[in-house]
């Protein structure tokens with residue numbers, strides 16, 4: 001059996017670990033795993049690449065993707081779907097592992113609906129793929145944001161009297177910004193899903209800044225941190241600074257969680273295709289909490 005693997009949409013830390021897990025499992029099962037460069041667009045151009053064990057292992061702990069990722073909006077149209085199906089047929093791919101975010105998983109679903117054997121592996125720093133609790137890359141991007149805010153707090157605490165707006169990536173989903181804020185204990189988060197009460201926020205900044213500081217976390221989809229800092233400064237009368245994490249956040253070193261999720265997902269996606277199954281691989285960070293009764297000591 002021959003299976004293709006491609007990375008679609010924006011890259012995410014942990015994508016290379018998916019490749020490593022997939023190659024391990026494919027090797028065990030005697031499956032020929034073929035890398036496809038630059039996402040669905042690369043598939044249509046038949047841009048295949050042999051996956052060398054040493055290359056894949058060396059990349060497993062690095063962000064980005066050695067296959068290259070890319071967006072392919074044509075897959076939203078029937079001719080785009082047909083182009084991908086033709087390429088799969090010509091490359092003799094009995095299955096395809098699609099690693100990517102919401103749009104990429106929708107593309108994978110469209111191919112599966114048209115009869116192809118496809119496994120979707122959710123990977124995006126945004127953690128906004130319907131049907132899965134966690135996406136590969138999110139944890140690394142959250143940790144990047146946490147480190148940036150830890151650093152910012154050092155100088156903010158040393159020189160009270162200024163306040164800050166930190167802009168995360170995340171597209172039009174506030175999930176990444178909310179997760180960064182939750183991990184750093186920040187209550188003031190501006191996300192696209194909710195209209196902020198800027199006057200109330202400015203009042204808090206005015207009240208707290210003279211002897212301290214306020215850090216506001218803002219998702220890029222809710223606006224621009226430079227403009228927001230100006231606006232809050234005008235409303236509060238407090239000097240404000242902005243920090244835009246930008247794409248460095250997407251290039252964060254993959255955390256242990258993302259490497260582990262990546263390896264597991266790659267392996268399970270190949271396993272599923274080998275067993276004749278198509279679908280979305282769901283992931284969880286296993287951070288659920290609960291309350292259990294004490295065990296009765298045995299007598």
Ligand code: F6P
Nearest residue numbers: 010011124125126169170171250
């Ligand atoms: O892949 C998701 C993401 O990183 C979003 O957080 C961000 O808004 C977007 O991609 C940026 O995409 P691009 O690099 O294509 O501009």
